[in-house]
Amino acid sequence: MIGMEGELLKRTKSFCPDCLKVIEGKVIEEDGKALIKKECPEHGKFQDTYYSDVEIYKRFENFAEVGDGVENPRTKEQRGCPFDCGLCPNHKSHTVLSIIDVTNRCVTGDTEVILEDGNIERIENIVNEKKEGMVLSWDRANYVPSFEKIIGWQKLDAPEILVKVTSHTGKYTFTPDHEVLVDTARGPMLKRVDALKKGDKIYSLAKLPISPKKTDIIELLANSEFEFFVYGDFKGRIKEQLQQKFGSLKKASKSLGIKYERLIDSKISLSAKDLRNLREKGFSFEIGSSFIKIKVHHKTYKIFPLLDEDFYYLLGLIDSDGHVESFEEAGKSTSYISFFNKSDNLSARFLEIVSKYFPEQTVRNESDRIDLNNLVLVEIAKQ
Ligand code: SF4
Ligand SMILES: [Zn+2]
Numbered sequence: 001m002i003g004m005e006g007e008l009l010k011r012t013k014s015f016c017p018d019c020l021k022v023i024e025g026k027v028i029e030e031d032g033k034a035l036i037k038k039e040c041p042e043h044g045k046f047q048d049t050y051y052s053d054v055e056i057y058k059r060f061e062n063f064a065e066v067g068d069g070v071e072n073p074r075t076k077e078q079r080g081c082p083f084d085c086g087l088c089p090n091h092k093s094h095t096v097l098s099i100i101d102v103t104n105r106c107v108t109g110d111t112e113v114i115l116e117d118g119n120i121e122r123i124e125n126i127v128n129e130k131k132e133g134m135v136l137s138w139d140r141a142n143y144v145p146s147f148e149k150i151i152g153w154q155k156l157d158a159p160e161i162l163v164k165v166t167s168h169t170g171k172y173t174f175t176p177d178h179e180v181l182v183d184t185a186r187g188p189m190l191k192r193v194d195a196l197k198k199g200d201k202i203y204s205l206a207k208l209p210i211s212p213k214k215t216d217i218i219e220l221l222a223n224s225e226f227e228f229f230v231y232g233d234f235k236g237r238i239k240e241q242l243q244q245k246f247g248s249l250k251k252a253s254k255s256l257g258i259k260y261e262r263l264i265d266s267k268i269s270l271s272a273k274d275l276r277n278l279r280e281k282g283f284s285f286e287i288g289s290s291f292i293k294i295k296v297h298h299k300t301y302k303i304f305p306l307l308d309e310d311f312y313y314l315l316g317l318i319d320s321d322g323h324v325e326s327f328e329e330a331g332k333s334t335s336y337i338s339f340f341n342k343s344d345n346l347s348a349r350f351l352e353i354v355s356k357y358f359p360e361q362t363v364r365n366e367s368d369r370i371d372l373n374n375l376v377l378v379e380i381a382k383q
Contacts, residue, residue, distance in 0.1 A: 006030030009057070015082070016040035022080065022337070067094040072149060076103045106156050108173040114205075116147050118312075126151040136205075138181060143188060145205060163193040167202055168321075170342065204320050216287045217294070217305040220380050222276035227269040229293040229300075234285070235270065239263060241283050256281060269295065295376040297332075302360045303376060314353040317346065318381045336373040337381060 006028040014025030014036055027050055034050040034057035051057035074190040075086035084090070109124030116134040125131065134147040158175075165172050165180065174180075176194035183201040191200070191290050242252035242263070246264070253260040258274045278285070285304045291301050318324075322339035347370060354361055354372065364371040 006035070009034060009054075013081070014038045015045050017046060018043040020265070022082075025251045037377075066092050067093070070094070096360060104156055104159070104175060105178045106154075106158075107178060108158070111172060126150065127155055132257055138190075165193055165195075165196060165202070166182075167204070168288045182276070193340075215307050217292070217303060217376075218272065218275045218287060220277070220307065220383070221272045221294070221376070224272050224296075224379050225235070226272045226376070226379070227295040228272060228275060229269040229295065234288055235263075235266065238270075238278065238285055239282065241285070245283075269293075294376055296379075297334075299373065299375065301358060301376050303381070304357045304359075307357075310353045311357060314350065314357075315381060318349050318377075321346070322381075324378050324381055334373075334379040335375065336371055339372075340368055342368050 007078065008026055009029050012025045013022055013026060015022050016038070019040065019042060021040060021042075023037050023038050023040050028035050029038050032054055033052050034054045035047050036050045037045070037047045039045045051060075059258070069089065069092050070087055073087050073089040073091070075084050075088045078084055080320075081088070081090060093185040107120060109127070109372060111123045112120045113123055113126070114136040115341055116136075121131070121368050126135075130153050131148055134149055136145055137144040137148040161176055163174050163176050165174065174193045176192065178193050179190040180193055180196070181188050181203040182191045183194070184204065188203060196202075204208075234281065241247060242249055242256075246252035246255060249263045250260060256274075256277060262268050262270055262274060289306050290302075291302050292305045294303055318339060319338060320342050321361055322337055324335050325338055326333055326335040328334075339347070339350050341350070345369075347365075350370060353363070354363065354374075354377075358374060358377070361372060361374055
């Protein structure tokens with residue numbers, strides 16, 4: 001038996017400091033202290049001082065309350081308390097004493113952040129509209145990017161000194177004490193922006209930790225003026241559905257506002273708007289997984305229509321290390337995509353994905369720079 005000497009204040013669980021097994025413990029009042037006494041069947045008795053003044057223990061006990069736990073536990077229930085610590089879903093108490101890290105570390109309102117759905121938002125919009133949700137952050141404990149809940153909004157007057165950091169992917173303005181992730185010989189490290197030196201390499205994400213919903217090219221180009229040539233019986237299947245619903249293609253054309261020739265003539269394509277229109281009216285059709293052709297300003301592109309993670313990765317590469325260049329050509333404005341990268345691996349990956357989706361695409365590949373003239377990709381990249 002343990003704890004016979006003093007008055008039993010509370011039973012609790014503790015663990016054996018030797019084998020770390022969870023064992024019964026008792027909080028005992030003894031010599032004016034609150035002690036925890038416990039006994040491991042294998043390693044014997046142990047005691048620790050819990051409170052050196054039992055009166056303070058009793059005072060705090062008056063405020064004890066079993067709460068409902070936290071909404072955002074950081075660990076899973078796996079091995080039981082205390083091994084799941086972190087907080088786990090079983091933890092009952094709420095924050096009693098909040099430790100607020102007082103800081104004015106800030107960025108300017110035009111700084112963009114990435115939301116959980118992959119959309120990009122300016123910080124000022126999040127603050128002004130008190131938007132909730134998750135934003136992409138840096139998990140300092142595990143050194144990986146992770147989405148974190150927005151827990152508050154603060155607008156501060158800009159201090160006199162701000163630091164502008166320019167990299168070849170953009171310009172950012174910070175308060176001097178703000179940190180950024182820098183590549184060092186020891187791996188990624190956070191460094192205050194006022195300590196950055198010219199030539200320091202700051203990290204930019206190559207791949208977002210989101211799983212984009214699989215979509216097809218019609219959805220991405222729904223607002224464009226592009227014409228779609230879809231091979232196979234794709235149009236046949238649409239026509240069947242229309243005939244069933246409207247009785248005839250003529251009636252379907254009238255009621256949907258789709259040109260009759262587009263429906264009946266197999267040599268004429270359906271436009272992106274027609275296809276979107278049909279989807280909005282509840283017609284469901286799979287575009288299929290064979291190549292389609294899209295016509296933009298008299299130029300035809302062969303494209304694989306089902307867009308998976310590779311395609312979004314390509315857009316991410318264009319967003320981070322590329323840009324859309326627009327210029328005048330024979331009185332018409334046109335655009336192309338340039339991708340700059342010193343990494344041969346990334347450039348090879350870029351080309352590999354381009355040829356997966358656009359097998360007929362030609363590119364100009366010169367030291368660290370790839371140019372491609374592809375108005376479909378330009379249209380999507382600009383969105
Ligand atoms: S977080 Fe979970 S494991 Fe940690 S003390 Fe609370 S209940 Fe125990
Ligand atoms: Zn033990």
